[in-house]
Amino acid sequence: MTSKKVEVLVGFFVALGIAALIFLALNVASQSVSGSGQTYELKAKFSNIGGLKVRSAVKVGGVVVGRVESIELDPVDYAPIATLAIDSKYDNFPDTSSIAILTSGLLGEQYLGLEPGFIDETVAILKHGDYIEDTKSALVLEELIGQFLFNQGSDN
Amino acid sequence: MNSLQAIGRNTIERLSAVGRASILIFGAIFGRFNLFKAFPLFVKQVYVVGVLSLVIIIVSGLFIGMVLALQGYTVLIDYGAEDSLGPMVALALLRELGPVVTALLFAGRAGSALTAEIGLMKATEQLTSLEMMAVDPIKRIVAPRFWAGVFSMPVLALMFSSVGIIGGHLVGVEWLGVDHGSFWSIMQASVDFQDDVLNGVIKSVVFAVVVTWIALFRGYDAVPTSEGISQATTKTVVQASLAVLGLDFVLTAIMFGS
Numbered sequence: 001m002t003s004k005k006v007e008v009l010v011g012f013f014v015a016l017g018i019a020a021l022i023f024l025a026l027n028v029a030s031q032s033v034s035g036s037g038q039t040y041e042l043k044a045k046f047s048n049i050g051g052l053k054v055r056s057a058v059k060v061g062g063v064v065v066g067r068v069e070s071i072e073l074d075p076v077d078y079a080p081i082a083t084l085a086i087d088s089k090y091d092n093f094p095d096t097s098s099i100a101i102l103t104s105g106l107l108g109e110q111y112l113g114l115e116p117g118f119i120d121e122t123v124a125i126l127k128h129g130d131y132i133e134d135t136k137s138a139l140v141l142e143e144l145i146g147q148f149l150f151n152q153g154s155d156n
Numbered sequence: 157m158n159s160l161q162a163i164g165r166n167t168i169e170r171l172s173a174v175g176r177a178s179i180l181i182f183g184a185i186f187g188r189f190n191l192f193k194a195f196p197l198f199v200k201q202v203y204v205v206g207v208l209s210l211v212i213i214i215v216s217g218l219f220i221g222m223v224l225a226l227q228g229y230t231v232l233i234d235y236g237a238e239d240s241l242g243p244m245v246a247l248a249l250l251r252e253l254g255p256v257v258t259a260l261l262f263a264g265r266a267g268s269a270l271t272a273e274i275g276l277m278k279a280t281e282q283l284t285s286l287e288m289m290a291v292d293p294i295k296r297i298v299a300p301r302f303w304a305g306v307f308s309m310p311v312l313a314l315m316f317s318s319v320g321i322i323g324g325h326l327v328g329v330e331w332l333g334v335d336h337g338s339f340w341s342i343m344q345a346s347v348d349f350q351d352d353v354l355n356g357v358i359k360s361v362v363f364a365v366v367v368t369w370i371a372l373f374r375g376y377d378a379v380p381t382s383e384g385i386s387q388a389t390t391k392t393v394v395q396a397s398l399a400v401l402g403l404d405f406v407l408t409a410i411m412f413g414s
Contacts, residue, residue: 004204006199006200007199009203009207010199010202010203010207012205012207013202013203013206013210013308013311014311015309016210016311016315017310017312017314017315019318020311020314020315020317020318020319021314021353023318024250024314024318024321024353025343025349026248027340028250028321028343028347028353029347029349029352029353030346030347034175049278112265124300145278154308
């Protein structure tokens with residue numbers, strides 16, 4: 001009933017399908033299985049997070065070291081707090097480090113730029129759950145324009 | 157009175173057709189069959205509906221990917237955003253065009269053939285003779301074709317998307333000069349395996365069930381004359397295509413809506 005040729009061709013068909021799936025998984029989709037998933041949490045309080053989203057990247061000098069895990073408001077003063085999951089490979093940030101919300105390109109996505117600070121004997125290393133104190137909020141275009149117009153008005 | 161009767165008869169006919177279709181699919185899915193006997197039949201049907209559809213799927217995938225890249229490029233270049241060509245082509249193919257166009261081509265290429273084959277079996281009373289020999293035609297004829305369709309279409313859709321992305325690469329990168337690195341890296345950054353690839357596969361499985369079901373039912377339920385078979389084949393292609401397009405909207409709204 002089923003000739004050998006048919007079986008070979010069906011096997012070829014299945015193999016081609018698996019190859020397509022592997023191609024899509026490895027070359028087209030993001031490698032979401034990044035590392036072993038060993039991360040630790042840092043927190044940062046901003047006054048305005050702009051367009052930052054959960055899963056936005058945290059970069060040091062352009063290299064992705066972690067992602068934004070969650071964003072919520074502080075229950076007391078209603079300032080947004082971003083919780084970051086940082087790869088445990090990079091566990092040596094001093095608490096003099098600063099973090100800023102930056103934009104990739106003119107219209108691109110927003111990400112967090114982490115700037116490692118100086119280290120001396122009095123400076124502690126950031127551990128799981130610590131806050132990064134030195135934060136710079138997102139630039140909101142409307143506020144900038146408003147400030148500019150206000151300055152123009154006060155000049156005259 | 158007569159028009160009232162016509163409405164009633166129409167409704168009863170439609171409802172009983174839904175009932176017959178449900179019995180057919182129920183028998184095909186839940187019928188117990190001997191794996192050793194059924195597997196060769198399944199393989200044969202995968203060859204007929206899957207392997208023989210490869211050429212049309214791969215050629216149309218390639219050209220649709222190429223056209224997408226060409227059209228996308230002419231719009232994106234105005235905003236200096238031609239680097240986003242990769243994600244545009246990949247997302248359009250994986251989420252929508254891959255499953256939908258594969259299902260439409262499958263309905264035309266394999267669905268119509270299934271209807272005509274089963275309809276002719278009915279017209280030449282082969283189905284009745286099978287029953288005379290105590291062979292259940294649903295197990296012997298319908299079930300292998302159904303499972304072969306459900307198995308083949310997602311595989312074909314994956315190939316369609318892959319070949320389409322390669323086609324987009326050919327036009328975008330090799331011909332129009334989009335940067336090779338940004339084409340792939342931005343694509344990888346914005347395509348998620350679970351959200352985009354797997355949802356596309358789920359869509360394609362749903363379409364496979366619907367298209368194969370309609371094709372098999374139209375054939376099994378055809379009026380056993382040459383005219384009846386031609387009508388059944390037309391109905392298969394029209395109904396399957398409309399069902400795919402309608403379901404696609406519903407599935408998209410559920411998967412990517414919020």
